Each structure stands twice: as structure tokens, then as C-alpha cells.
Amino acid sequence: MNEREMRGLIADVKAGSLSRRAFVRRMVAIGLTAPLAAQMLAYNGVAMAQSKSTYKPTKAGGGGVLKVLWWQGPTLLNPHFAVGTKDQDGSRIFYEPLASWDNDGFLMPILAAEVPSLENGGVAKDGLSVTWKLKKGVTWHDGKPFTADDCIFNWKYASDPAAATYTIASYKDVEVEKIDDHTIKVLFSKPTPFWADAFVGARGCMIPKHVFEPYMGAKSRDAPANLSPIGTGAYMFEEFKPGDLVRGKRNPNYHEANKPYFDAVEMKGGGDAVSAARAVLQTGEYDFAWNMQVEDAILKRLEEGGKGFVQLELGGSIEFISVNNTDPWTEVDGERASVKTKHPSLTDMAVRKALNLLVDRKSVQEHIYGRTGRATANFLNNPERFASKKTSFEFNVDKAIKLLDDAGWKPGADGIREKNGVKLKYVFQTSVNQPRQKTQAIIKQACQKAGIDIEVKAVTASVFFSSDVANPDTYTKFYCDLEMYTTTQPQPDPGVFMNQFVSTEAATKDNKWQGRNITRWANAEYDALFKQASGELDPVKRAEMFVKMNELVIENVVVIPLLHRNGVAAVAKNLSASLSGWDNNTWNLKDWYREA
């Protein structure tokens, strides 16, 4: 899809012949994120809408206890130190940001009175500032009022390097000014196309100034409120046992009328995903379970009991296989997989194309991931309707064999193909995870038929995803030929997602393997496109550049995408849980209720 086509669709939305929601869905289908699509609309004068609330109850309270199961329990409750989604979900029960992304990618105001836009003057035309109007009458759980001073404080708190918060990236390059008690202005140093980062979503949760002010900088870890939160959320803090239990009770002074429905919420942690699914879908002991990384076949059988159902949310995660451009078996200057080397066989386009043909995405989706994933050929996603001729997927062993034969890779005595003494023997690593091991088995079998020998390796998740410089099995070191994992999109903006292929981001010993380009691919055209997109203010032009970058990645088989993964949750049958694929599961806990 090119810029002209995108602008055509936007014109349709403006004219009223295409709904905003349908437009967003199409943009997601070609691989962009819903928030970016919504931004495209806003930039072109289509007012940012909000999805209609589906909240039915007419009074607050009376709903009993909401019991939710997170099979990794939160270990701390300060949103600025929340590392994984489990900690973010836990803190989100008590804290709120100014605005958040709903499932359709629209910004929903929470502590803000309205969403800033070009029309209401909130967003500056030059892209250098955003003005937020705060909601009046909001109080913290201890009764003190929420004002602009708290926002300024959050910015100062998070941007202080001595505090080492995990939200620092959103706050260190901006300045926040107080206009009056309920208005703030966020100033950017350069035109920022994606302004909805600071104070928005998981990284925008507000902590109270009057509680945390004595604990800024290096003292941030000592704050007692780290373990007993005081926020503005629908539920007030009651009890916290790290890794085990978080309990909250209804906030009677909550700033939205008739909310929340439940009198208390209990979040239990620990165990594994399958038993969590059983607890919701089979025994009904719990109302909601998070992140069901379980095979769909098992989920379907559990649903048959009728006590609950599986809810899927579209998001930006993609499960894919990285192909190493460098040689992981040769050591240069104490470093394996160094950018100074070239992979003996994987740099041959025929081999890459053959590997792409040997991945049976359809079977993997059908038999392992089921509803929780969608087979894809793109790094940014694409269902068949919008299939670009350049990027499609196919599973064809014979075609792969022919490709290899034509390129001169002939089977040797042991059945493994070789050319000039180089054998097609690969080590394929991923994290320890049932669906992943099954996927590896399927791929290995297909490759065996084509004469490629694959050694399967599984590394425990906490080691695989760590950044330990001494450990040879991390995914950034890539000391093997192929590896598979999921990249999530923690940012609603694809820019940070796509910098994984820029040559200057290559992970090397010098940058302690912190670079994001794991495949160590280097392509001048891609680098140029990326640089262009980072400075482009027009979201439509930007979107087109992202689509082009995706095509480059796929044509060169830099990665082999497998499937686009949805967020999967198990929900009790009467529970209406408002979830969003672009934010945490508990982002809208205030809107949850149980049908009578």
C-alpha cells in the first residue's frame, strides 16, 4: 500500500464513507499499529474519537470480589520501576496515566480532561509541544487533590538518572511546564511525530508528589509507598506480598461516576499458564487469567466446560526466526558472530529462500497456536487480502530442494547438503517453551527432508533474554545460526520496532551486545529509509516508509516471520473485561463488571 492509497482511505473516513474503526483495522492489517493509524487520522483533520464505553452497571460497588490470576506475580508496585507486564499490571490497579490506548488504537483520556489534538490546540503544528488539560476534582487515595504539580513531579522523578527508573526514556528528552493548576505543556527538543509517549499508557502512570517527593533520585528505592501504593485508581491498596498476592478495595471517591463495579480485587501470582487456564475455565475458582501461553487445542478443550471463554486481543507481537549474517562458529578478537565475519552458507540467497519455504507456518498456526496467532509473511503483519506480491508465504519442500540443487548444494554421503566443503548444518535455538519446542520439531522435520540438518537447542528464558555479557546463550549474542523468539511492541510506534535492522545498531562486543540489530544485517537503502522516517512528521508518509522497510527485510530474508501473536486471556463467562492489545491488561480495570 502506498501513500496515495493511504490518503485515499483517509479521505474516505473524512467523507464518512469509511468508519474510523475500519480504517484503523486496515492499517493494522498492513502492519502498522493502531495508535499510529489513529494518529494518521488526527493529523489529517479527522477528529480523534473515543470508542463508546460498554460499561453497564448503574452504581458503584456491590459486585463482590474480582479474582484474577497472573501466573507470574508482581514483585513491586511502583509503575516507574515496573519491568515486565506483570509489574505494570499490578501497579495499574492503583495508578493511572493521563490517557491510554484502547483496543482500536484511540487515546482515551483518564486523568486528562480531553485528548489533545490539532483542532483543540492541544497539539502544536510544529510538533514541538503538547498541552494537556487535566481533569478537575480528582483526588489521591489519601484525599489530597491531583494537580499539575504532580505531573511536573513525575517528569522530574522519572528523568533523574540517579533513580534509574525504567520509564526514563519517555521523560529524559522532554521538558514539562506548568501553565496553571490543571494544565501542563510538554516541550520537545525536536519535532516529534509521535507525541503520545510521556504521560500516556503504561509508562505514564502518575505517582503522588506529596508521598514520593522525599524519595527522589538515589533514595527512590527506600520509599515505603513502593510497597503500599497511593494512587488515583479505582481500587485502593490493601495488601501486597511480592510474587504472591496483591489486594485492593473499592475507591469510594473515584473520579468516574458509578465505577468501579467490584468491591475488591485480588490478584494472585505463581504457577504456570495451563493450570491458570484450568482455574478459570474448568473450576471457576478465578475470574480472569493473564497471558495464556498455552496451545490452542488445550484451551479449546477447557472452554468446552462452559464456565469461561478465551478472549483475544490484537497487538503488535510477532514470533519470528532470525537468520545470522555473521559466522557464529569462528572467533575474531574474542568475539563470535562478529560483524567482521560472514556466514559461510546463510549469506547465500538460495539457502535463505529455501529455509523460508521449509517453514510450515500453516501447520504451526493450526496445530499449535490456533486462534492465538496468525501465520504471516511479513515482519509487520499482513493477512491474505492485502498480500503484496513481493511478500507472501509458502510451504513447499520440493521447491526448496530444487532451489538448493540449482544453487549447487548437493547432498553428501550422509544426506546433508554441502558445497565446497561447507555443510548445511545449523544450530537453531529458542527459549524453553512448549509451543516453541513443538515449532522447532516441525521445522526440523521439514528441513531434514530437504537435506538440511538442524540441531535444536532450548535455553531457559531468564538466561536467553538476559543481557549478561558472560553468557554465550543470550539471544543478543546469537552464537548460533538461527534463533526464534517474539518481539513485542512495547511502543505503539513502529519506529522503535524497526530499528532492529539498522546497521549501526548491530550487537557487538563493543556495545556489550546491547545493540538491537541481532542479525547484524547491513543494508544502505534500509539505513537511509529509516533515517528519513525518524524525522518525518506526516504520519501517512511515515507509514509508507515503514511498509517499504518491511518489504526490504522480507525480500532479503533477513528474518523469517512465523506468526503474529494475539494477547490471550481466559475470562469467566459473565465477566466483561475491557482489554486492549496496545496497553496492559489492567489498563481499564475500572470498566470491568459482571453481567447478572
Place this chain on the structure above:
Amino acid sequence: MAGSTLASPTANAAAAAVARRKHVTPSQEAWRRFRRHKLAVASSVILGMMIVAVLFGPLLWPVAINDIDFSAMLEGPSWAHPLGTDDLGQDVLARMLYGGRISLAVGLCAMFVAIGVGVLVGSLAGMAGGRVDAVLMWVTDLFLSLPQLPLLLVLIYLFRDSLKAIAGPELGVLVLIIAVIGGLRWMPVARLVRAQFFSLREKEFVEAARALGASTTRQVVRHILPNSLGPVIVAATIDVAVAIIAESTLSFLGLGVPPDIPTWGRILFDAKDYLDFAPHWAMFPGAAIFLTVLTINYIGDGLRDALDPRRVL
């Protein structure tokens, strides 16, 4: 005349009889007693058959272990698949025969390592006492306190590559796993043996042996050790089961054999989520582990009865 006294006829006969009666060595005696223990003999046969099956079975049952067949997922036992199929349509019998090699090898070898080291340390500590005992018990306490998981991670990362270089990738990993599992199970055996030694050391028959001039080694090997075999044998049977399970635990952490090798513990783990609708998948590896443990136990019982001089069989 000197030397012309006739020896009595019975003396001659007796001497001749002595010469005729076969000289039975203690090991032959032990074998005879072992054979009389019916269960032990049956168990040896069964264990032997299991070992033969995993060694040669794949030759007789040539179905591939990773033949993925989506049309035959989670099927129960049938002619085509005597033990059924798993969730990818792979044949369970073929997988069990293949993985059984590793499970049995790890189970038995790790058990021998644990028993060997444990008996050695325990007997040294029990016999010597004093400072040697104190030092050895300190080492034992140290190993008992070590958290197994971080230790496993450290050891495997330190030695994996060098072992692969020496013994080849598969054998290297196997040696490492056996060493690690066995190396973390010897402590209870050592303490049990030591405790037995403390009490047996003071018994009369040991004193008698000492009085007869037996060296310490002889006392230990010929007299005390055979009598302290009881707890050792129980520990051995338990160690086999624990070792087979431990090997699968290692693979969950990504530290053992690659995850596509279907060792019995691994099959059990893969099958656990399908217990309510495909119980056959889990039943067979569970039964295999159970059978292994059972046979080792009865063999151990037989051995103890055979070697224990106090038993009257």
C-alpha cells in the same frame, strides 16, 4: 615300623570325600542364594529385557521418532502405533525406545556414581573418625547446602564446551549430566553408610576380625560393608527414579539433552497437560520408570540376601 601304621579307613574316606566335594567360593555361594530369590531373578530378566529393548529395539521397530503426522494426533494404542501417538502424531513406542537409552543410561550410571562416591566417603569417614570424619562431613554438609539449580548452571556452562570437544557433542552432554546428577545425590548415601559404620564398627564380629589380624581395609571390605548394604540398596533404587526425573528437569531448564530427544521424563512432562484426554501418552513412560525402579529394587533385595552372611536361606 615307622609310617606303617595304617590310617583308619574312615579317615581315608573322609579325606577322599573332602577332595571330591567341590570347593565353593563365597561368590558362588552368593550366586546360589541370589538364584533362590525368585523375585530378584525375575527382575533381572525384566531389566535385561528392557535394556536389550532400548538398545536394539529401534532396529526392530524402524518407525522414526520425529515423523510428524498431523492426521494421527493423540491416538490411542493401535496396530500402527502400539503405544499410541503424541500431540504431533509421533509414535510413542519409537520415542520411548529411543529415549529409553538415555533415561536408563542416566538413571543407572548416575545411581552408580552416587552410590560409589557415597560409599567411599561414608566408609572413610565412618572408619577413620576424628579429623578425617570432620573434614569429610564438612564437605558433605557443603554439598547438601548448595542450591542445586545455580550450581547446575555454573557447572554446565563451565564444562559443556570442553566436554563436547573431548567426547563429542552427545556423549559429552551425557557424561556431564551423569556426573552432575550423581554428584548431587551421594551425600545421603555417605551419611547413611557412615552411620552404619559407626554402629557396626563396635560389633563383636568386627572385633573378632581385628583380633585375627585383619587390616582395616579387609575389615571394611569383607566384614562391615556387606552388612551395611541395606540402606545403600534402598538409596540406590530411589536414586534411579530421581535421576531419571532429574534428567528431564535439566532439559526444562535447557541444560540437558536437546528438547527433541524423548527421554522418559520429558515425555511425561510433555504429556502432563493432556492427562484428561490422552492418558495413554503419560501412562507408558510413567509405567516404564516405575518398572525400572521396581526391578532394581528386587535385584537389590536379592543381592543383599545373597551377600548377607546372617541370612539363612
Place this chain on the structure above:
Amino acid sequence: MSQYLLRRILIAIPSLLGISLVLFTVLALAPGDPFGELAQNPAVPPEVAASLREKFGMNDPIWERYLKWLFQMLQGNWGFSFVSRVDVDVLIMQRLPATLLVIGSSQVLALLVALPVGVYAAIRPYSLFDQVATTLAFVGFSLPTFFTGLLLILLFSITLDWLPFVYQSNVNETGWRFYWEHFRQMIMPVTVLGLFQAGVLTRFVRSAVLDVVRLDFVTTARAKGLREQVVVVKHVVRNAMIPVVTLLALQMPAVFGGAVVTEQIFRVPGIGSLLIAAILANDTPVIMAVTFVFACLVILFNLIADLLYGWLDPRISYR
């Protein structure tokens, strides 16, 4: 004997120090990084992770970190968790009640079952009772706890719906219902763990009693006309207890940090799951604190066992 006791206690302290040093070194050498999750998140700049490592002193040499830890420990400061940002002793205290209740009960259950069953099975070897008991014992320990746990859950929670399978550390009931609810949720984890340990213990008891029951003094006692019960309890069992005491002493410390799988399956918030979570997150202070207590318990119980040998068998002399 008191000299022996004194000597052992004096030795215990340096040996504990030595063990703690080895533990610390092993943990320091283990691969993995407490701040690894940060690297996955592209929004977090690498300087944040680096400064955190600096702040927690992770870049200091090992001996320096060990000494720091030692002095803190001696002053009663058990350290500060990297992951939870909470004092380690608070974490441990939160988990202690559930651990003692569930894991402790299973040990007691195992003992109560194993002793009588093992003794009776040994007195009538190869009888029906013995065969059944032996088979059950084998089933107990040849099946991994994740398997038996799951079987019980499938049977009692899902099919029969009699028992809850997620353990709640806070039960909102009062009076007898409080105890009843606690009991209901404890049955399965205690059974799973207890079954495994009872299986092991039964075999040892049986073997030990078998060794003793054929000895002359037992025959003598019977010949003297003593009641069978007296013979068994006063003569046989007491002499057979040595291996059993050894084993119990080895099992006791496992209450503190041992039952990881059971805790995970039933979501019991015990110290075992704290330890495993800390290990996987490389939260070194928590790991050190828990393993240190574990080491103390190991040394303590082995010492008690050694002393008990002397009481059980008066012929044992302490050199």
C-alpha cells in the same frame, strides 16, 4: 560426649563460614543477570541497567562483595532484594507460615505413615500387606511430584469439584470455617509431597527393621516371653532407628526451601518458590539469605543426628 558436642559446635561456625563463602562464589559465577529484562525493553537506555549494577555493587570483585554481605548479615541485615526492592527478611517472614504449615505437615504426615507401615511390613516380609505397601511406596517416589499433583488436581478439583487447587494465604472466614477452608486447600499439596516422602521413608524403615529383626537378641527377647509389641517397639525399632534418624535429619532442612514443584503446582507461597523465582531472576541477596539459612539447618540437623546415634546405640564411641 559433651566434649564431642562442644567440639562439634565450635567447628560448626567456621564450617558455616566456609560454606557461605563457597555459596557466594558459586552464585557470583552463575550466568544470568538480575537486570536482564531491562535489555529486552527498547525504551530503557543501557545506561540505566549499567547504573543499577553499579548501585548494587555488582561490579565489585567477589571477595569484596562477600565481606560486605558477611558484615551486613552479622548485624542482622539480611539484604535487599533487587527484584522486589524489599528487605529480604520481610520476604522470608511473609512466606514462612505457609511453608511451615504445608511443607511441615507433609513431613509429619510422611513420618506418621512411614514408621508404622515400614515396621509392620518388615515384621511380615513378603506378606500381602508388605507387597501392597512396597508397591505404593514405589508409586510414591517413581512418579514425579508434578505428575501426582496434576493427577490429584484432575481428580479432586476438576472432576469431583471437592477441593480448591489454588492455595490462598489469606482465608476470609472466621471460626471453624477458617480452619476448615485451610484444611481443604492443604489436603492436596500435603498429600502430594507427603506421598513422595512417605514412599522413600517407608522403604528405609522397612530395610532397617529387616536388618535388625533377624538378629539374635530379638529371638532372645521373644524367647523370654515378651509381648510382640514390646519386642518390636523397645528392641527392634530402637536399634533400627539409626538409618531412619540419618534420613530424617537430611529431610528436615528441605522444609525450608525444598518443595519447589509442589509449591508451583498449587501456588503455595512458600520459601521454595521464593528461592526458585530469585534464582531465575538472579536476585542474589534473596538466594544468599535463603541458602544460608538452609546451610545452618543442614549443619544443625546433622549434628543432632550424630548425637542421637550415641543415644540409640550406646556402643558407638566418639573419637
